[in-house]
Structure formats: C-alpha cells, structure tokens
Amino acid sequence: MGRGVVVGGADLAGYADCLSTRDGHLYVEELDTVDLAARFGTPLFVLSExxxxxxxxxxxxxxxxxxxxxxxxxxxxxxxxxxxxxxxxxxxxxxxxxxxxxxxxxxxxxxxxxxxxxxxxxxxxxxxxxxxxxxxxxxxxxxxxxxxxxxxxxxxxxxxxxxxxxxxxxxxxxxxxxxxxxxxxxxxxxxxxxxxxxxxxxxxxxxxxxxxxxxxxxxxxxxxxxxxxxxxxxxxxxxxxxxxxxxxxxxxxxxxxxxxxxxxxxxPSPRDPLNEETPRSEFVLTALGFPFLAGLRGLGASVYHRALNRLVPVLSSHRFRAPxxxxxxxxxxxxxxxxxxxxxxxxxxxxxxxxxxxxxxxYGDAGIHLARVKTIKKQTRPFPYSWVLTDTTTFFLAGGHFERSRFRHVVANKADWPGAMTADLVGHSCFADQIVLGARLPEVAPGDLIALLDTGAYQESSASNFNALARPATVLVCGDQADVVRRAETVEDVYSRDTVPLRLLGSPESRGDTGDD
Incomplete structure (x- = not known):
C-alpha cells in the first residue's frame, strides 16, 4: 500500500490517514513503526500530530x-x-x-x-x-x-x-x-x-x-x-x-x-472499533445459545467437541461493519x-x-498501540484453537475492553503479507486478556510487531497497573520526528504510592510477637 492509503481493512475513499505501508512495514507519518518500537520499546502508544x-x-x-x-x-x-x-x-x-x-x-x-x-x-x-x-x-x-x-x-x-x-x-x-x-x-x-x-x-x-x-x-x-x-x-x-x-x-x-x-x-472515528465484538459474544450468552451448547454435552464428549469444532470458527469469524x-x-x-x-x-x-x-x-485515529509477539500457542484437540501472546494487555486498553472494541490490527513488520492463520491476540496479564478474538494474521513468530489501530482515544487514559505491570510510554510523531510525551512507568512508579506501617517493618520481638502460645 502507498502513502495515505488506509490500512486495516477499511475502504475510506478520500480519507486523510496518517498511516501507510511501505516495503511491507507500517508507517506513522514519515516514521517506520518497526524503528519506533526498536527505539522506544514495547508496548508503546504512538500519536500522530x-x-x-x-x-x-x-x-x-x-x-x-x-x-x-x-x-x-x-x-x-x-x-x-x-x-x-x-x-x-x-x-x-x-x-x-x-x-x-x-x-x-x-x-x-x-x-x-x-x-x-x-x-x-x-x-x-x-x-x-x-x-x-x-x-x-x-x-x-x-x-x-x-x-x-x-x-x-x-x-x-x-x-x-x-x-x-x-x-x-x-x-x-x-x-x-x-x-x-x-x-x-x-x-x-x-x-x-x-x-x-x-x-x-x-x-x-x-x-x-x-x-x-x-x-x-x-x-x-x-x-x-x-x-x-x-x-x-x-x-x-x-x-x-x-x-x-x-x-x-x-x-x-x-x-x-x-x-x-x-x-x-x-x-465515530473512521475505523470505529466500538462494540465490534458484540455479535460473537451475544450468541454464547443468549438463552437460546447456552441450552444448545449444554444439551450437546449429553450426547457425549466426542459429539460435543465435533460440534464445537464447527461452531468455534463461526464464533471467531468477523465482518467489519461499513464505514x-x-x-x-x-x-x-x-x-x-x-x-x-x-x-x-x-x-x-x-x-x-x-x-x-x-x-x-x-483522537481515535490519531493513535496506534504497538506490541511484540512473545509466543504462539496452538492446539488441535478437543478442537483447533490458537493464541498469539503479546507483551501488552487489555489493562492498557481498558477503554476498549469496557466498550467491547475490536481494534483493526496489522502485523507492522509484515504489513503486506497475506492472512494465513486465525488466532486470538491476547495480553500477558493473568486474566483471559483477550485483545482481539479470532484475529486474521499472517504466519507470525516471536518478535513480530503488532499494531492495534485507532487507540488514540480512551485507551492510554484508562490504563491500569493490574499484575503490577508498568504502563507504557506515549510517543508523539510529527513528520520524521518522534518525542516521548509521557514516559513509561517503572516498577518503582507502580509502588510509589505505597506505605508500609512501621509496626510491620520491625522484628517479631519489636512487634511483641515472641512465638510463644
């Protein structure tokens, strides 16, 4: 794709986009996102001035x-x-x-x-x-x-x-x-x-x-x-x-x-992700869907899992609504x-x-979020399923989680590669941490760079420190310049508001705890 062409599966004629692909890499204005990730680390929020x-x-x-x-x-x-x-x-x-x-x-x-x-x-x-x-x-x-x-x-x-x-x-x-x-x-x-x-x-x-x-x-x-x-x-x-x-x-x-x-x-922003995960979730949660799934279990595990093998791809498939x-x-x-x-x-x-x-x-289309692939996990039984674990988390994208946003996504270092696998893009917290369910991706490997589009609004401002994870930096891009405008947190920042009472810091003897019954 060339300069000014919208990426991420949306056809928005005449739309002035800060994103483009060049030689297989995703760019923000005049900067390669691969270079941004190497320079500033991941996960990373990027804003286009x-x-x-x-x-x-x-x-x-x-x-x-x-x-x-x-x-x-x-x-x-x-x-x-x-x-x-x-x-x-x-x-x-x-x-x-x-x-x-x-x-x-x-x-x-x-x-x-x-x-x-x-x-x-x-x-x-x-x-x-x-x-x-x-x-x-x-x-x-x-x-x-x-x-x-x-x-x-x-x-x-x-x-x-x-x-x-x-x-x-x-x-x-x-x-x-x-x-x-x-x-x-x-x-x-x-x-x-x-x-x-x-x-x-x-x-x-x-x-x-x-x-x-x-x-x-x-x-x-x-x-x-x-x-x-x-x-x-x-x-x-x-x-x-x-x-x-x-x-x-x-x-x-x-x-x-x-x-x-x-x-x-x-x-909405032009690639509006709001509530795009809903159709899949509603089916499983409806009064019709749950009895159907539960009833299949009575036919035995083999029949149940064969049915899931057909059902899960349907639930994982996705069509974006019209712009x-x-x-x-x-x-x-x-x-x-x-x-x-x-x-x-x-x-x-x-x-x-x-x-x-x-x-x-x-703000939405002015920002993207960059994350590294940490590992890929696949299973074949009881039904095929795949996960791509990244170094970010829904807790850094909490606004999207609450609003059930389905962010359009690009493998930033393989932006012109064809789709070859379907997997859930997940984060590295101990929650289910499902960032994009059923993402269509090229064959990815550890170290590949994932770009989540349209994350400029409500994502960084709602990020939290669950699992004591330090929140990412934000970089502002202007042409071929990039500046950190909000630094990444450190572990010391995460615990900087904590105070331990003096009574908990002394020896057992100083607390009057002799260990005797």
Whole structure:
C-alpha cells in the first residue's frame, strides 16, 4: 500500500490517514513503526500530530459550513490526557470538555481560552466550583441543587459564574439498539437510565432560578449522549428532540436567548472499533445459545467437541461493519435538524455559538498501540484453537475492553503479507486478556510487531497497573520526528504510592510477637 492509503481493512475513499505501508512495514507519518518500537520499546502508544491537527480543523470547517454563527470545537480531554496533545489542540484554537479537577488542571496548564472550557459532570464539590468560577470557565450544571451552590461560591468571590444546563430530552423516537451495551436495549432506555443530564421535569424551575440569581449568567444549553449509534438517523432523532426541548424552555423563560448551544459529541472515528465484538459474544450468552451448547454435552464428549469444532470458527469469524458517515455528513444532518426545530420555535440563532465536544472521533485515529509477539500457542484437540501472546494487555486498553472494541490490527513488520492463520491476540496479564478474538494474521513468530489501530482515544487514559505491570510510554510523531510525551512507568512508579506501617517493618520481638502460645 502507498502513502495515505488506509490500512486495516477499511475502504475510506478520500480519507486523510496518517498511516501507510511501505516495503511491507507500517508507517506513522514519515516514521517506520518497526524503528519506533526498536527505539522506544514495547508496548508503546504512538500519536500522530498531523492527524490530530487535521481532525480539529476538519471538525471546525464541517460545522462552520452549516452554522451561521461561530463554532467552538471543545475536544473531550478525558479521551487523551497527554499534555502534548492538549497543547496541540490549544494551538489550534480548540476549547475543551473536562470532567474532573485533575482534567481541568491539565487543560489550564496550556493557554486555552477559558470561555471555551466546559466543566461537565455531576457532584461537583464546593471547592471545585469555586475554582471554576475563579478561572472563568463554563460550568455545565447537572445536579438539581447545583444552581444554589454555584450562586453561593460566585457571591463569595464577587464574580459572575457562567453556566449552562445539561438537559436530558426524552427520545422515544430512538428505538434502535444502543452500541453502549451488549444487551439488546433501545437507545431511549439507555439514555434514560444513564446518570448524566437534568430530567425535563426540573428544567423550567432551574432555569428561572438561574436567571434570577445575581451572580449567575445562564449562557446556554448543553446536551451530550455519546456514541449510541453511528448513523445519521441517530443524530437527526437526537437533535429533533433537543431542539424542540430547547424551544420549549426558551419560551418558558420569558424570551431568554442562549449565547451558546452545545450538542456534545459521540461521532465515530473512521475505523470505529466500538462494540465490534458484540455479535460473537451475544450468541454464547443468549438463552437460546447456552441450552444448545449444554444439551450437546449429553450426547457425549466426542459429539460435543465435533460440534464445537464447527461452531468455534463461526464464533471467531468477523465482518467489519461499513464505514460510518463522514464528519461533513454528520454536521449537515445535526445542524440542519437543530436549526429547523429552533426556527419552528421562533428561536433566533443569530450570533449564537455552536459548540461540539468530540472525543473518540478527535483522537481515535490519531493513535496506534504497538506490541511484540512473545509466543504462539496452538492446539488441535478437543478442537483447533490458537493464541498469539503479546507483551501488552487489555489493562492498557481498558477503554476498549469496557466498550467491547475490536481494534483493526496489522502485523507492522509484515504489513503486506497475506492472512494465513486465525488466532486470538491476547495480553500477558493473568486474566483471559483477550485483545482481539479470532484475529486474521499472517504466519507470525516471536518478535513480530503488532499494531492495534485507532487507540488514540480512551485507551492510554484508562490504563491500569493490574499484575503490577508498568504502563507504557506515549510517543508523539510529527513528520520524521518522534518525542516521548509521557514516559513509561517503572516498577518503582507502580509502588510509589505505597506505605508500609512501621509496626510491620520491625522484628517479631519489636512487634511483641515472641512465638510463644
């Protein structure tokens, strides 16, 4: 494959990809991943600066083409908390969606425009809110009693707090299954049981209290439902209900006009891996599948294992879904629908800022994860199966584990070799540690380099130290340059928070333990 051609089995015409293959090796921008792994070690997270810059520019252009006022791109910092990536986004004029006090500190360590920082999440402490008011960031209110707390802390400082209300519209029109669950439940139910957002029954009174509060400026409305579905149908359905609810609230608030409307995020990355493992898992877990498997055991081990021999390849096979719509298509549908509903409610959008908070679609395709093959294990009985053990783990890819992501994968030093074997790509923790089930691979050997694509969002930021494994480094690539932007942990780092009480450090005699009964 040549420069700019997407790898990993997706045909995305016109898509500007930081990945390419040259002479059988996978490249990130102008650097060979084989050389990156040799230089920095594995496992390793790799980020592309050009992809990240291109993504934020594309989002801004796509939504600005549809909206008559200013557009703010406010990427979700939780998706990738490396300060280098945050600095890139700040340089590009992007704001930020933050959740925790720690995330806020990370974002504010760059010269970001405070007015373009949205502090989301429920249960904010008094201290956290006071810090938000002092810094002049936007406070996205989620709790029913938060208005009074914000007013109190703002009054103490003699400042005005800028707030938005995060609404949770009822969306019975969104009936398709949500991608956030292995259970087959409709999106509208998933939205209702999710903790975030203010139920409609409280919104009118909360808005009136906010408008009447002397130290509060209610500047806008906010909605965010995440990546429930990759279709344009989802965005048309969500924006129709959000726009209608916004119109009703504005009418109830006696002509109040928003300065900002934030529609959140939830767009997929082009090779979106979210929930791609579900079809295989659902079969085994359904009420139909389990009795079938259990019933076969009554026919004897030989029959049972012959049946598994036929069944396992079916469960291990995989077809990727079609590529999702483009950002331009999402922008057109979402903005057109929102404007239609607001105009129907006689709400003017002149000069109103449209804000978006992409996460996975901002960072996902800017990152890959590199891992070495440690060993290969194969069995022939009671049915054939193979495992390729790597030096990484799902605990370094926890976001993908929770979201049942199936990462597209390339053997980076054999990128143009044909598929010759099917095996589970597994990690080296003591869990089952299944990274990719039924991966189609060339014949691999210990030392080969596996690249997991689209791991730039939610993976490194959710990594943990299970089995006392030290978390990997992150390297930022820019053209033919590579820099460590988050160093690898050491074993000393893993145990650096531990303290052993002095009473446990002395001799048995010093603890009063003589060994006598």
């Amino acid at each position: 050009s992809q990240l810059r291109g993504n934020v520019r594309r989002f801004r252009a796509a939504f600005a083409a549809q909206w008559e006022g200013p557009v703010d791109v406010m990427p979700a910092f939780k998706a990738n908390t490396t300060l280098a990536s945050r600095r890139i986004l700040t340089d590009e004029g992007a704001g930020a969606d933050v959740y925790s006090p720690g995330e806020l500190e990370g974002v504010l360590s760059t010269p970001v425009d405070r007015a373009r920082v949205s502090v989301n999440g429920g249960g904010k402490s008094r201290e956290y809110l006071a810090h938000c008011v002092h810094e002049g960031v936007r406070i996205t209110v989620e709790d029913v009693d938060e208005i009074e707390l914000v007013q109190a802390v703002a009054a103490e400082q003699g400042r005005t707090a800028k707030i938005r209300l995060r609404v949770k519209p009822t969306v019975p029109n969104l009936w398709r299954p949500t991608d956030f669950s292995q259970l087959t439940i409709p999106i509208d139910l998933a939205i209702q049981v999710y903790k975030s957002g203010i139920p409609p029954e409280f919104l009118v009174a909360m808005g009136r209290r906010a408008i009447a509060s002397p130290n509060i400026d209610l500047v806008g409305l906010h909605v965010h439902q995440g990546r429930h579905h990759a279709s344009l149908w989802f965005w048309e359905g969500l924006m129709s209900k959000f726009g209608k609810l916004a119109g009703e609230l504005i009418a109830a608030w006696d002509g109040w006009q928003p300065q900002e409307i934030d529609i959140g995020g939830g767009w 999702p719509p483009t950002i331009e298509e999402y922008a057109a549908v979402a903005v057109r629908t929102l404007r239609r509903e607001l105009q129907a409610a006689r709400v003017s959008t002149d000069g109103v800022r449209l804000q978006i908070e992409p996460g996975r679609s901002m």
